[in-house]
Amino acid sequence: MNEIRIIPVEGIPEIKVGDNLAEITFDVLNKSEIGIEKNDIFIVTQKIVSKSEGMERDLSNYDFEELLQSESKKIIRKRGDLVIAKTRHGFICANAGIDRSNVKKNSALLLPEDPNKSADKFRKRFESLANLPIAVIISDTFGRAWRKGQVNFAIGSSGISPIDSYIGKLDSFDNELNATEIAVIDELASAAELVMKKTIDIPIAIIRGVDFKSSKLNANELIREDNEDFFL
Amino acid sequence: MNEIRIIPVEGIPEIKVGDNLAEITFDVLNKSEIGIEKNDIFIVTQKIVSKSEGMERDLSNYDFEELLQSESKKIIRKRGDLVIAKTRHGFICANAGIDRSNVKKNSALLLPEDPNKSADKFRKRFESLANLPIAVIISDTFGRAWRKGQVNFAIGSSGISPIDSYIGKLDSFDNELNATEIAVIDELASAAELVMKKTIDIPIAIIRGVDFKSSKLNANELIREDNEDFFL
Numbered sequence: 178m179n180e181i182r183i184i185p186v187e188g189i190p191e192i193k194v195g196d197n198l199a200e201i202t203f204d205v206l207n208k209s210e211i212g213i214e215k216n217d218i219f220i221v222t223q224k225i226v227s228k229s230e231g232m233e234r235d236l237s238n239y240d241f242e243e244l245l246q247s248e249s250k251k252i253i254r255k256r257g258d259l260v261i262a263k264t265r266h267g268f269i270c271a272n273a274g275i276d277r278s279n280v281k282k283n284s285a286l287l288l289p290e291d292p293n294k295s296a297d298k299f300r301k302r303f304e305s306l307a308n309l310p311i312a313v314i315i316s317d318t319f320g321r322a323w324r325k326g327q328v329n330f331a332i333g334s335s336g337i338s339p340i341d342s343y344i345g346k347l348d349s350f351d352n353e354l355n356a357t358e359i360a361v362i363d364e365l366a367s368a369a370e371l372v373m374k375k376t377i378d379i380p381i382a383i384i385r386g387v388d389f390k391s392s393k394l395n396a397n398e399l400i401r402e403d404n405e406d407f408f409l
Numbered sequence: 410m411n412e413i414r415i416i417p418v419e420g421i422p423e424i425k426v427g428d429n430l431a432e433i434t435f436d437v438l439n440k441s442e443i444g445i446e447k448n449d450i451f452i453v454t455q456k457i458v459s460k461s462e463g464m465e466r467d468l469s470n471y472d473f474e475e476l477l478q479s480e481s482k483k484i485i486r487k488r489g490d491l492v493i494a495k496t497r498h499g500f501i502c503a504n505a506g507i508d509r510s511n512v513k514k515n516s517a518l519l520l521p522e523d524p525n526k527s528a529d530k531f532r533k534r535f536e537s538l539a540n541l542p543i544a545v546i547i548s549d550t551f552g553r554a555w556r557k558g559q560v561n562f563a564i565g566s567s568g569i570s571p572i573d574s575y576i577g578k579l580d581s582f583d584n585e586l587n588a589t590e591i592a593v594i595d596e597l598a599s600a601a602e603l604v605m606k607k608t609i610d611i612p613i614a615i616i617r618g619v620d621f622k623s624s625k626l627n628a629n630e631l632i633r634e635d636n637e638d639f640f641l
Binding site for chain 1: 411412413414415416417486488493501510550553554555556557558559560561562571572573589590591592593595596597599600602603604606616619630631632633638639640641
């Protein structure tokens, strides 16, 4: 087992509607010492994906309550100002993922319409430029049930198996590992957050050295259906 | 922002009751190229901590149901064989954290009595040997509400602030970041899992290059009280 590196990508400019994130990242890396390696995993924050896809809403024109309703499939809990909702995609998070930090004052940023498609688009364009296979994860910061504090989760992915399954494999004592399915893309998203501090501008990190399985499956695999969920 | 390295510590022997994990790790690192650096963060899996602290139970002498009851403060959900319980410490997880993989056949491994104390003990002994400040996180792999798959969490810690708070700080648009408290020790535990695969023997990882705040607070800070929890 080799070491894994979490590399912040510095120098990504402020992103505007229509910007091609793969092309911008490729250009930044070409001028940087980081370079590009086969099987680099790119963790891209939701924020710049949403901005490039035109998901910013000026709150002079939109009502926050109406935005919240239209982004929510279901309101899960509501206490005072805090609304925990299930988004159209199936994520359970505060304010249906609508973000009011790191955007212009009096505006709000919605989640990408389809973060897996965003990840796919980034991966394909980047691979065609770099001529190397990569993987892409779109991340966002959510709270959790039962635990204080927030961590990064994978809301979209492309080119990497979302789960490492050990079902049926044997441990070092030859016991069968029955119940171990690691949500590896969530762990990668959390790892990337360590170099993506909130108040500075690191919207992309590369995780290098992971021996991952390529896959057509995406981050939707981690969404538990309502009827399988004990805690809804 | 510099890069962060996740380094697997290979060569830790099978751990027995009474083994001193800090001394064993120090010896292994002294013979390895990895070395020891100031502010290295050691992520130690619960499994070897529990083994060293004599928490393995032979199921010829103990009844699994009785163990489960004695380890649980509260049964949260029960469906068929699956029991989700709140442990004596306050963790919500399957089987109250009792583990039957990577132990001898027909035995079970309980969580450490006080994982923060275990982390403290490791840190103090290691620091006295290495003469450098470090931080320690004890990790375990749990499932989550709403999301499929398991990730690593911090069940104990010493020497590192468990939460990075951005409350009151300004983002790049001068908006105040109201609600951002990152559970950084959970993210570090998740990052370490990427080099601690279940079927091979990497019970310890070092995360190097993190600019963390030292603290007397520990992993208990991340446990949400029942009366503050929306999802119990």
